[in-house]
Amino acid sequence: MTQTTAHEREQLDHDRxxxxxxxxxxxxxxxxxxxxxxxxxxxxxxYVRSNFALPEHDGAVVVDGAVDRELRLDIDxxxxxxxxxxxxxxxxxxxxxxxxxxxxxxxxxxxxAVSTARWTGARLADVLAxxxxxxxxxxxxxxxxxxxxxxxxxxxxxxxxxxISVALDPAADVLLAYDMNGEPLNLDxxxxxxxxxxxxxxxxxxxxxxxxxxxxxxxxxxFQTGHYMYEWADRPHEPVTLxxxxxxxxxxxxxxxIPRGTVTVRGKAWTGTGPVTAVDVAFTGEGEWHPAQLDxxxxxxxxxxxxxxxxxTAPGRHTIRARAxxxxxxxxxxxxxWNRIGYGNNAVEVMYVDVV
Amino acid sequence: MTQTTAHEREQLDHDRxxxxxxxxxxxxxxxxxxxxxxxxxxxxxxYVRSNFALPEHDGAVVVDGAVDRELRLDIDxxxxxxxxxxxxxxxxxxxxxxxxxxxxxxxxxxxxAVSTARWTGARLADVLAxxxxxxxxxxxxxxxxxxxxxxxxxxxxxxxxxxISVALDPAADVLLAYDMNGEPLNLDxxxxxxxxxxxxxxxxxxxxxxxxxxxxxxxxxxFQTGHYMYEWADRPHEPVTLxxxxxxxxxxxxxxxIPRGTVTVRGKAWTGTGPVTAVDVAFTGEGEWHPAQLDxxxxxxxxxxxxxxxxxTAPGRHTIRARAxxxxxxxxxxxxxWNRIGYGNNAVEVMYVDVV
Numbered sequence: 001m002t003q004t005t006a007h008e009r010e011q012l013d014h015d016r017x018x019x020x021x022x023x024x025x026x027x028x029x030x031x032x033x034x035x036x037x038x039x040x041x042x043x044x045x046x047y048v049r050s051n052f053a054l055p056e057h058d059g060a061v062v063v064d065g066a067v068d069r070e071l072r073l074d075i076d077x078x079x080x081x082x083x084x085x086x087x088x089x090x091x092x093x094x095x096x097x098x099x100x101x102x103x104x105x106x107x108x109x110x111x112x113a114v115s116t117a118r119w120t121g122a123r124l125a126d127v128l129a130x131x132x133x134x135x136x137x138x139x140x141x142x143x144x145x146x147x148x149x150x151x152x153x154x155x156x157x158x159x160x161x162x163x164i165s166v167a168l169d170p171a172a173d174v175l176l177a178y179d180m181n182g183e184p185l186n187l188d189x190x191x192x193x194x195x196x197x198x199x200x201x202x203x204x205x206x207x208x209x210x211x212x213x214x215x216x217x218x219x220x221x222x223f224q225t226g227h228y229m230y231e232w233a234d235r236p237h238e239p240v241t242l243x244x245x246x247x248x249x250x251x252x253x254x255x256x257x258i259p260r261g262t263v264t265v266r267g268k269a270w271t272g273t274g275p276v277t278a279v280d281v282a283f284t285g286e287g288e289w290h291p292a293q294l295d296x297x298x299x300x301x302x303x304x305x306x307x308x309x310x311x312x313t314a315p316g317r318h319t320i321r322a323r324a325x326x327x328x329x330x331x332x333x334x335x336x337x338w339n340r341i342g343y344g345n346n347a348v349e350v351m352y353v354d355v356v
Numbered sequence: 357m358t359q360t361t362a363h364e365r366e367q368l369d370h371d372r373x374x375x376x377x378x379x380x381x382x383x384x385x386x387x388x389x390x391x392x393x394x395x396x397x398x399x400x401x402x403y404v405r406s407n408f409a410l411p412e413h414d415g416a417v418v419v420d421g422a423v424d425r426e427l428r429l430d431i432d433x434x435x436x437x438x439x440x441x442x443x444x445x446x447x448x449x450x451x452x453x454x455x456x457x458x459x460x461x462x463x464x465x466x467x468x469a470v471s472t473a474r475w476t477g478a479r480l481a482d483v484l485a486x487x488x489x490x491x492x493x494x495x496x497x498x499x500x501x502x503x504x505x506x507x508x509x510x511x512x513x514x515x516x517x518x519x520i521s522v523a524l525d526p527a528a529d530v531l532l533a534y535d536m537n538g539e540p541l542n543l544d545x546x547x548x549x550x551x552x553x554x555x556x557x558x559x560x561x562x563x564x565x566x567x568x569x570x571x572x573x574x575x576x577x578x579f580q581t582g583h584y585m586y587e588w589a590d591r592p593h594e595p596v597t598l599x600x601x602x603x604x605x606x607x608x609x610x611x612x613x614i615p616r617g618t619v620t621v622r623g624k625a626w627t628g629t630g631p632v633t634a635v636d637v638a639f640t641g642e643g644e645w646h647p648a649q650l651d652x653x654x655x656x657x658x659x660x661x662x663x664x665x666x667x668x669t670a671p672g673r674h675t676i677r678a679r680a681x682x683x684x685x686x687x688x689x690x691x692x693x694w695n696r697i698g699y700g701n702n703a704v705e706v707m708y709v710d711v712v
Binding site: 010019020022023024028098102103107108173189284314315316317318319321335347348350352354356 | 376377378381384454457458459463464466482640670671672673674677684690691703704706708710712
């Protein structure tokens, strides 16, 4: 565990102040509601997911395994590579867990374990090209510096794998990221270097990255085949991969008391198989679905804004539901099938307002 | 529809001010959260359920049908009968509808369509004894004065039936009630006379009662066999009758931010097949169930208080769940089977608090 200095501690407390803490150690926190009102989440409002205490990191990353040339790159060498800048919506696979019933095990995330930052880094594909992976490589394993006791394990470290096809695809824009919103990464977000995997649930974006290991076998590891698996009741388990399509309603607030009149209902929508192609909104229980105005994505890996005008002329309680559909034809379900650890709960959100 | 006088209108507005309106006309409103902190709900905080506009009522009730002696009793004659005083928890069958998924049709009740008032009235069994029902009577039909257009019906009036066995049972304490919390009924609660059926969902407690009709056949009517039916997906429909067992958590409030330390978690529990025999509480997701201290009912038809001490020593987000069990062995389910109109959703409530 990092021996944080007084200065680092002060900086951490400052960085964490706007967040809604879920767990102090390891530190996990949701974004505040207001963070969903803007397109780029300020760094100190970006949700934080950690599995272990803050680790030490020597500032370098090793590329090894089934490669022709092993590499050891320090942060300056990575910064010297062509830089890519992407706005990426990251969502914790456990986002929405609190609304899955029965309540699954795991951190009690509400709906704000989702944020969008601007990440700058070198392309993983460019780094791997230098190392020249073997033709029979099937995966790349990403090791974080974070480690420690974890549930039944006395000692575990964080490792996740990506298929070689994703890792080598320049268009996938998997980044070795060193800047977040134009500043060097802070401790909570993986300083000095983390992976950013657009379109995938956040678990793929390994923080405190120390090792990129090209492998000819598939990873068997707690964070790859133990946790972060959809444990369905009635069919084979499946790994958590791409973000499921979801729309959030950001305005009005749930249970808001609003005066009669024309209301603009707004929100965000995102998916790992995008872009989002439609958001439909329904009012007052049995109401029909109305298409919302949906903005195209500013960045293909960034959430999209939607809005719809609603004539709230009838006083009383009205329910509002928003349902997103994406380019792959995925539609948010009313009730996704239950899975034991409560991942990927992208059920249509139901909220209400009281019109007076 | 009643032509309300300016004075009546003023009184209505006064009576309704503390409530959370769901629908203005017909008037439907939930109790405020604070109403669940006390044993007897003040009249102006008691939830209101109406299907039609406020009706006119001439102050008398007719007892007819399969009886030896037809009766017409005015309110003074009913007040002259032996008076029974009962604290009765009434709950709308649609309470909790907003948390059923997919969202069913019907009024969007949250969780506060439940209240407990002290009702005073004559026993239905005493009145029926005067009328002498026929031996082949199977039901008693209760007509309210309220009527009007209703969904696909141009004109409908409110009628509900009880089995003759319930109606004739003096121990059931079905009341022709004229006082609520020691005062004559107000307009919203059925003035001048309503039925009170302990243990049953509120729909059975017909307001603005005008006619008690003893019948040798079973009622086929929108409010008996149309609405207020559990429309299950995979088995025959069933009528809504007795209240299902449920515990509510009243303290702390949902999403409360509370300081570390010992917390007393409190709530109410009730059932139509009582008394409630156990309330168990679980903390923090995967937590075990702990038995709460459960007070015996003060009145057999009244909600019960429960509480449990919780050492909230770990900062962070903690889920709290409370689950009631009753004398008939009914236990709150995590997910009750879905029904189309969303009745009887007594799912275990899941809330969270953030301990700092």
